[in-house]
Amino acid sequence: MSDIFHMAPGDTLWALDFFLDDTAINLTGASVTFTLATGDGVTLFTRPATVQIATVTPCLRYVWQTGDMAAEGWFKGWFRVTWPFGTKRFPTPGSIVIECRN
Secondary structure (H helix, E strand, O other), X not given: OXXXXXXXXXXXXOOEEEEOOOOOOOOOOOEEEEEEEEOOOOEXXXXXXXXXXXXXXXXXXXOOOOOOOOOOEEEEEEEEEEXXXXXXXXXXXXXXXXXXXX
C-alpha cells in the first residue's frame, strides 16, 4: 500500500512534499503543477507547485490554499513536471493518496 497524506478539512499548514525516487532526475529550470482529483478520478483543480530541491534528492511541493480541502473524503493527486524538452507525471504509475477527515 502506498503512503497516505492525512489532513483535516480546511487545513493549509502542512505542504505536500513529494520526493522523487530517481535521484538522477534534475529539476533545474523545470515548471511544476499539482492536480487534485476525487477518489474516482474527477479533477478538482490543477495549480502551480514548486521545486523544493532540484538535484541530489529531488523534491516537489504543493502548498495548500484556503478552500482546497473543504470536504472530507479520499482524494488522489499528482505532480506534472515540464522541462523545455518534455513533461513527466509523478508518481508514475499511480497517484498520491490523500485522506481528508476530522
